[in-house]
Amino acid sequence: MSTHVSAAADSAAEPSTAPRKRRLHPGLVALALGGFGIGLTEFVIAGLLSDVSADLAVSVPVAGYLISGYALAVVVGALFVTGFLIKVPPKRALLILLVFFLVGNTLSAWSPSYEVMLAGRIIAALCHGGFFGIGAVLAAGLVAPDKNASAISIMFAGLTTANVLGVPFGTFVGQQFGWRATFWVITAVGVLATIGIIALVPSVQAESAGSLRSQFGALRRGQVIVSIAMTIFVFGGMFGAFMYIEPLLTRVTGFSSSAVPWLLVLFGVGLFAGNLLGGRWADRSIDRTLRILTIALPVTIAVLALVSEIPALTVIALMVMGFLGFAAVPGLQLRVLRYAGDAPTMASAANIAAFNLGNAIGVMIGGWALAAGLGWVSPVWTGAIFSALGAVVLVFGARRENR
Template structure:
């Protein structure tokens, strides 16, 4: 794989870390800045909203900018946001830093996916996208536990200083390793927007939102599922998250290779796997060893979906992929937010802590149905060609 993919993966690692590590630092932030835990929790909500807003806006703003230049600019903005967070004297300034950093998230992954795919032969583009996303999975496996520990020992600001340093390394890597190419002759923003007239693009975005809603809607409630249902002690949760992260890491790489060989079967297989595993999880969650093994399988099937859906969107918007790719990242976050809300509402309604698993199974099954529809449309289009 080209060395430029390493720079993109480092950037993905930093972005993934700044998104997820905040959950482990809410108590420290709440105490230091004299705000409530729910107020500190809004730092997570604001980040997700900013991702959904920033992904299409910043990508659209850079349609005529060379992609290397745009990636470097996004990483510089990411550094500025996290530096602001590290220096924040108040809750409001910290919130501003989080919003600025989040604005770069979707555009970086969207444009970065297109750049990653362009660095390799067409039959390896899904693996290239998966390689970039290994930074995101590594952030979950290693970055979040280490970042949380750093913030607990040296103060939450130390974590943001570390993320800022990672951003600097990624920026240097992008400048040095990513090849400089002129802006793509895509016709600018109008051409990028035209791809949204295609039903297949919207179907792919819906599959992403539903499929990843199934995944992260369940991940949001892994702690109570594994402690209050499976019977693990609180001290086991970090190790269970490492187990989940190992599954995510493996699934991402497996999914990339599978999508390179047979894209649509890989998409169907990942969604079917998520549906099956979450259905099983509703039963195995009641015993520790079966729950842990199912958690690992859930991680594998969950992130097998990433390269399949990301390359699917880029394929359906091949003549203007950057904005569609960024919109797909927004769909990830929209699905995550809605599914997490559904899971919480079900728990509040007294349906139990395993409710997110069967809700996730229903979401994944719906995504699988849409994948069957999009596959049928593909076959009809091929049959109608002369």
């Protein structure tokens, strides 16, 4: 692993020697719990899109803007909210961010109209980038340098667990008790995450950061831009396809709506396994791992489009897509830290913003394809094309670095 990553971890937090030798610091569990709640907030609506659109009297593509609006707000929060919190001790910063989470999800659960729901989504999203940006650097600082990617993958395991268990459960709750009940449950998870952060995350010093201008300056480096662009394309493609998966499964593949939560469980299993294995692979070689995954992912998304009328093959392709997509998360996160190790928190948060900017773009492109009457499979095709651009950017970045 690059020495820049280790330096990033060290500069973000200065825990004692004992915690760094632990295989699993209890603070990682608390960070994963927070990630679980945030993952629920972002992804659970994918299984409730039809219900939300019907209740709020908007079309499915318009309801999709609740997803892309959230993702765009993540970008704003990651760059600017995080910027103001860089010099705040990490534990306190995480608690401040969870206030946004609680307020936003409470507003979403109560929302009497589409506009109020969108406002709640935006408020909740402001915590997303900062939580994962600050949390990822803090997580890396709690373990030995050669376990940085694994520590980050443990934190992101909360995000993937939200897909394995939380999203299907939230979809089931929404189908049984109404989609608003799901957001009340998410709010309760936020309360538990706040307690976990207070109890388990160690109090460490704030990052010795320069000016906000110098922090943003680190993001203008060529390879940092390449890393962020890769993240935008790779994840934009995958989630552009995934966020319209519920109508695809019910209207094209032929599954009943009651089967959707269980199909999302299988997708989540792929995410969870991919995230953990991807962390181990990235600890060995970031570049080799990303080369393989950025090629395999768009191919798999295209296969999903081709077999979407065959139930068994659709399920397999869905699981593989989740596995490959989240196997790339630790490597993508560490790549940007490798080239911006002197501004780790801002670089980490910027890459989280890139995940969600890609998400927003992918969902909007998929929505345009639907609105143009290209059919329920069209978001999958646009996702495959968009994701393939990630491999193109990686090749460009590698050639530029060699020169």
